[in-house]
Every structure is written in C-alpha cells, then in structure tokens.
Amino acid sequence: MKFKIILIFLLINAQFLLAAEKKIDPNEIHKNLRCLVCQGQSISDSNSDFAQTIKLVVKDLIKEGKTEKEIYSFMSDKYGEWIIFKPQLNIHNSLLWFLPYIILILGGFFLFNLIKKRQ
Amino acid sequence: MQNIIKIIIFLIFFFIISVFYISLTRETNYDTSNLINKKITEFKVINADETGFYTRDDLKKNDFTLINFWASWCAPCKVEHPILMRLSKSKKLKILGVNFKDKDKQAKKFLSDLGNPYDFLAKDINGKQSVSLGIYGIPESILINNELLIMQKFVGPLSLDDYNKIEELIK
Numbered sequence: 023m024k025f026k027i028i029l030i031f032l033l034i035n036a037q038f039l040l041a042a043e044k045k046i047d048p049n050e051i052h053k054n055l056r057c058l059v060c061q062g063q064s065i066s067d068s069n070s071d072f073a074q075t076i077k078l079v080v081k082d083l084i085k086e087g088k089t090e091k092e093i094y095s096f097m098s099d100k101y102g103e104w105i106i107f108k109p110q111l112n113i114h115n116s117l118l119w120f121l122p123y124i125i126l127i128l129g130g131f132f133l134f135n136l137i138k139k140r141q
Numbered sequence: 142m143q144n145i146i147k148i149i150i151f152l153i154f155f156f157i158i159s160v161f162y163i164s165l166t167r168e169t170n171y172d173t174s175n176l177i178n179k180k181i182t183e184f185k186v187i188n189a190d191e192t193g194f195y196t197r198d199d200l201k202k203n204d205f206t207l208i209n210f211w212a213s214w215c216a217p218c219k220v221e222h223p224i225l226m227r228l229s230k231s232k233k234l235k236i237l238g239v240n241f242k243d244k245d246k247q248a249k250k251f252l253s254d255l256g257n258p259y260d261f262l263a264k265d266i267n268g269k270q271s272v273s274l275g276i277y278g279i280p281e282s283i284l285i286n287n288e289l290l291i292m293q294k295f296v297g298p299l300s301l302d303d304y305n306k307i308e309e310l311i312k
Binding site: 058071072075079082100101 | 175242267268271272273274275277278
C-alpha cells in the first residue's frame with residue numbers, strides 16, 4: 023500500500039520534477055532572436071559579429087539562472103520587440119493573437135445559420 | 142442577405158489591404174528612439190589598461206557623458222573622429238571611449254595617429270558590454286546625463302548635425 027502511495031505521488035509530481043531538471047536550450051532562444059544586421063536571419067542562422075555577441079550574452083544569462091522569458095525580456099528591453107521573432111502577447115498585437123479565433127467563431131455561426139436556413 | 146455577404150467580403154478585402162499597406166510601409170529596422178529617456182541600469186566596462194572598471198557611479202560624476210563605441214578596424218570611426226576631437230573641447234561633456242573587439246596595439250596606434258578625444262578609455266573585448274546598451278554595430282554613441290538617462294543615441298558615425306545636436310543638448 024505504501025509503495026503504491028509513493029508511486030502515485032511520484033507520478034503526480036514527475037512533471038514538476040522534470041520541469042525543474044529541464045535545462046534551457048540556448049539554440050531554441052537563438053532561433054527566436056532576430057539578427058538585426060542580417061537579412062531575415064535568426065541569431066542561430068547567422069555567423070555575424072552581432073550574432074556571436076548575442077550568443078555569448080544568452081549563454082551568460084542562462085548561467086546566471088535567468089528563465090527563457092527573462093532572457094527575451096532583457097533582449098527586447100535593449101533592442102526593442104523587433105528582435106524577437108515570435109510576437110509577445112500584449113495590447114498592441116492582441117488582434118494578431120485573437121483575430122483568427124474570432125473569425126473562426128464568426129465563420130462557424132455564419133455556416134451554422136446558412137445550413138439551418140437551407141434545411 | 143446577399144448585401145451582408147458583399148459587405149463582409151468588402152470588409153475582409155479592405156482589412157487585408159490595410160494590413161499589407163501598414164506592414165509594408167512601417168519602419169521595421171532597429172529603432173533607438175525607445176531607448177531615449179531610459180535609465181542605464183547596468184554598466185561596467187574594464188578600463189583600457191585593465192587596472193579597474195568604469196561603472197554607473199563614475200558616469201554619475203559627470204554632467205554629461207558621451208559613450209562612444211569605436212575600433213581601429215572600423216572605417217566609419219575614422220570618419221567621425223574629427224567630430225569627437227571637436228566635442229572633446231567642450232567642458233561640460235566627458236567622453237568615454239569604449240574600444241570594441243580590438244587589439245590594444247592597433248587601438249593605441251589609431252589614437253596616436255588621429256588624436257585622443259577621450260577623457261576615459263575602456264574596452265569591450267568580446268562585445269558583451271555593448272549589448273547592455275543596445276549596441277548592434279559600431280560606431281555608436283550614447284549621450285547620457287548625470288542621472289544616467291539616455292538623452293540621445295547616435296547610430297553610425299557622428300556628423301556635423303549630430304555635433305550641433307549634442308552641443309544643443311548639453312547647453
């Protein structure tokens with residue numbers, strides 16, 4: 023019985039334990055950062071001087087124990103939101119995030135009404 | 142019903158055209174204007190002879206400081222050098238030169254050939270310090286006041302217009 027309880031406890035907490043163990047992959051961050059001096063390349067793709075410097079800084083920030091979110095926040099603070107490929111959810115681009123869902127719902131209603139009328 | 146559909150199609154078309162128009166005409170290059178009036182929160186560069194560091198406390202001692210990132214291998218840095226020499230004569234302004242990813246010997250030769258406009262000389266060996274000031278290429282210069290607020294940021298070589306602007310700002 024005790025063994026079962028321990029097993030259930032471990033299973034429930036496994037994801038938290040794994041999350042704590044999970045290391046930040048610098049390459050994932052590099053892929054999401056824009057090389058400001060290159061044409062449409064990410065920091066990961068580029069070998070420019072700027073990209074190399076950013077890679078060093080990202081490495082340092084990870085060493086300091088910063089989270090992925092904190093690293094993006096640091097970068098956008100220094101270079102503006104433009105440096106991050108994936109747009110952050112804020113008031114300026116909320117439409118970008120929610121418009122597809124709004125269109126999907128409105129489209130659903132529209133189709134539903136259309137089918138209902140035809141029937 | 143058909144009219145409503147026509148209006149919806151028109152609105153969608155109008156929306157798509159608007160999005161394209163705004164996106165294609167918008168300035169997407171790195172813009173430094175968001176840094177103006179921001180406070181420098183972290184700053185620590187090693188001085189040129191590696192005997193100590195320049196920190197935020199050192200910058201607070203000056204009324205105005207122009208932090209100039211330069212290197213001997215950077216051709217536009219030679220272009221802006223006469224402007225820096227003129228600015229060095231200003232009593233209210235101190236210039237901190239940060240030698241960026243450069244070799245000591247070449248940096249010294251650059252200054253002995255063209256003159257040394259810097260009140261303080263530091264170096265950023267691997268470029269990491271430049272990131273804390275949002276630098277992405279050199280030359281770049283940042284004018285700050287004694288409250289460590291960024292008053293202006295100049296990307297590229299300083300021009301005569303920039304010189305006049307700096308003189309105006311530090312009056």
